[in-house]
Amino acid sequence: xxxxxxxxxxxxxxxxxxxxxxxxxxxxxxxxxxxxxxxxxxxxxxxxxxxxxxxxxxxxxxxxxxxxxxxxxxxxxxxxxxxxxxxxxxxxxxxxxxxxxxxxxxxxxxxxxxxxxxxxxxxxxxxxxxxxxxxxxxxxxxxxxxxxxxxxxxxxxxxxxxxxxxxxxxxxxxxxxxxxxxxxxxxxxxxxxxxxxxxxxxxxxxxxxxxxxxxxxxxxxxxxxxxxxxxxxxxxxxxxxxxxxxxxxxxxxxxxxxxxxxxxxxxxxxxxxxxxxxxxxxxxxxxxxxxxxxxxxxxxxxxxxxxxxxxxxxxxxxxxxxxxxxxxxxxxxxxxxxxxxxxxxxxxxxxxxxxxxxxxxxxxxxxxxxxxxxxxxxxxxxxxxxxxxxxxxxxxxxxxxxxx
Amino acid sequence: xxxxxxxxxxxxxxxxxxxxxxxxxxxxxxxxxxxxxxxxxxxxxxxxxxxxxxxxxxxxxxxxxxxxxxxxxxxxxxxxxxxxxxxxxxxxxxxxxxxxxxxxxxxxxxxxxxxxxxxxxxxxxxxxxxxxxxxxxxxxxxxxxxxxxxxxxxxxxxxxxx
Ligand code: SF4
Numbered sequence: 001x002x003x004x005x006x007x008x009x010x011x012x013x014x015x016x017x018x019x020x021x022x023x024x025x026x027x028x029x030x031x032x033x034x035x036x037x038x039x040x041x042x043x044x045x046x047x048x049x050x051x052x053x054x055x056x057x058x059x060x061x062x063x064x065x066x067x068x069x070x071x072x073x074x075x076x077x078x079x080x081x082x083x084x085x086x087x088x089x090x091x092x093x094x095x096x097x098x099x100x101x102x103x104x105x106x107x108x109x110x111x112x113x114x115x116x117x118x119x120x121x122x123x124x125x126x127x128x129x130x131x132x133x134x135x136x137x138x139x140x141x142x143x144x145x146x147x148x149x150x151x152x153x154x155x156x157x158x159x160x161x162x163x164x165x166x167x168x169x170x171x172x173x174x175x176x177x178x179x180x181x182x183x184x185x186x187x188x189x190x191x192x193x194x195x196x197x198x199x200x201x202x203x204x205x206x207x208x209x210x211x212x213x214x215x216x217x218x219x220x221x222x223x224x225x226x227x228x229x230x231x232x233x234x235x236x237x238x239x240x241x242x243x244x245x246x247x248x249x250x251x252x253x254x255x256x257x258x259x260x261x262x263x264x265x266x267x268x269x270x271x272x273x274x275x276x277x278x279x280x281x282x283x284x285x286x287x288x289x290x291x292x293x294x295x296x297x298x299x300x301x302x303x304x305x306x307x308x309x310x311x312x313x314x315x316x317x318x319x320x321x322x323x324x325x326x327x328x329x330x331x332x333x334x335x336x337x338x339x340x341x342x343x344x345x346x347x348x349x350x351x352x353x354x355x356x357x358x359x360x361x362x363x364x365x366x367x368x369x370x371x372x373x374x375x376x377x378x379x380x381x382x383x384x385x386x387x388x389x390x391x392x393x394x395x396x397x398x399x400x401x402x403x404x
Numbered sequence: 405x406x407x408x409x410x411x412x413x414x415x416x417x418x419x420x421x422x423x424x425x426x427x428x429x430x431x432x433x434x435x436x437x438x439x440x441x442x443x444x445x446x447x448x449x450x451x452x453x454x455x456x457x458x459x460x461x462x463x464x465x466x467x468x469x470x471x472x473x474x475x476x477x478x479x480x481x482x483x484x485x486x487x488x489x490x491x492x493x494x495x496x497x498x499x500x501x502x503x504x505x506x507x508x509x510x511x512x513x514x515x516x517x518x519x520x521x522x523x524x525x526x527x528x529x530x531x532x533x534x535x536x537x538x539x540x541x542x543x544x545x546x547x548x549x550x551x552x553x554x555x556x557x558x559x560x561x562x563x564x565x566x
Contacts, residue, residue, distance in 0.1 A: 033435075041557050371447060
C-alpha cells in the first residue's frame, strides 16, 4: 500500500532512485545557466529533445539589450536542437505545461522551484537547479529520494468568498516555511471533487513554500474531463490505504479569507486583521493565480466599478488571455482601469513590469513575499483573487466577507 | 572516492535565509558568474560578503528556501565559502550545493559561534566545531560521488566520456 509518490516513482519512501524524466523544462532565467552548464559538460548530445521544453516567461519580453541577447542565444539553441519552445507571450512555464502537456503518472522535472504545480495532475513534479537540468538534457534523468508524505485532508466546501488560494495560505501557515522540507504533500478528502483543476494547480503550486518536494492530487474525473479538452483520455488513479507521516485536516466550511503578511509566506492572518491597510498596487497573475478562472472572478467582482489603486493584471498564458478576450472579461478589466501585462511572470520576481518603489505596499496573488523580492524596501501581502479585487475597489486591504 | 577536506572560521547567519537574500533577482541577468560575489547577502547584511573568503557558512534552519536559482550557490563559492553547514536546508538549494561541488553538511542540533574554527571532511559524517565533534546527516553514495568529482559538470563529463 503506497502513497501516490511511491506509486509513481515505484519505490518506497527513503529509497534513492535513478529515474528518467517524462518531461523536463526550464525558462529564460534558468535556461541561460542550463546552457552554460551543458556547454561545460562538453555539449553532450541532447537525449530525447522532444521531451524538453524551454519556455520564456520570467523577463518576457526582454527588459534590456543584455537580456535580449541572452534570450536570442537560447531561442536559437532551442530551435537548433528541436526542443519544444514557447516564446515571449506564451505564458508562465507551469501554466503552459498545464495546458495539456503534463499527464498523470509522469515524472516531470522543471528548473524552477514551483515545478511542484504540475503535481495537480497526479504526476510527480519537482524542481531542480540549472546544472541538474543540463545533466537531464544529457542523460534524460537524475537521482531522486522518494519522499515521505504529509496528507492535507479537506472536507466540506468553501464559502463563496473564500478560494483555493486561502486553503494554500492556510496550510503554509500551519506547516511553516520548512514544515514539509523533503516531503511530498498529498491533497485528499471528500472536498476534492469540488476543487477544479485551477484550484488544484493553486494548491500544489504553494507546496514548495513549505519546503515540500512536490504537492500531488490523485487524477480523478475532474482531471479526466480537463485533459479530455486537450484530446487526452486518462485512467483515474484510485487512492489506496497508505501511511502518511502526518495528516492535517482542514474543514473548508470554516475557512476565512487570509493574507500572508510581509516578508514571510507562513505569517498568515485573517484578512479582517489587516482591514484598512493602505496599498499602492494590486497585482493579479502568476503561476499561483493568473488563470482564466482568476481573471473572471476578479472581473465579476469589479463589475462596472473602477479600481481605486493601480492594478496590474497579467494572464498566466496566451490561452488565458485569449479566453478573457473572447468572454469579454478583458474588456471589463480594462474599463475598470486595470493595466494588462504580457502573459508571463510579470512583476512577480521584481524584475520589470510593475516593480514597487521603496516604502510602497502591494497586494499580490503570487506565492512569495520575501524581503525585496518585488521591489527594494517595498512590502507585499499575498492574498486570494477575491480579496485582491475587493481591496482594489476600496484602495485598501479589504475583507471580502464584509464587502461582498 | 576522494574526500574534500578543509577548515575555516565560521560566519553565522540565521534561519530561513532564502535565495533572494543570498543573491537578489536584480543581479541574475548575466552569464558572468563572477559578478555575484560582490552582491552576495547584500539585502541581508552588506558587510557579510567581505568576511566569506575562506570561511565556512553556518546557517540555521531552512537555508536557501525559495527560488531554485543556482546562482545562490555559485555566489557563495565565488565569495570564497569553502563549505556550508546548516540545521536544515531547502531541497533545491541542497541539491545545487552538491551539483556545484560545494560541500554541504546538515546538523539538526547545530550550535556554533561566529569565528569558531570548523574542520570538515566530506567522507565522514561529522565535523569539528571549535574542537568538538558533531554528527551530520549522511549523504547518499551518489551525492558523495558527485561532490568528489567536484560537481555534476565533471561527473557528467566522466559519465559521457567527454
Ligand atoms: S510566476 Fe512568479 S513564482 Fe511563478 S514561475 Fe514566474 S516568477 Fe516564479
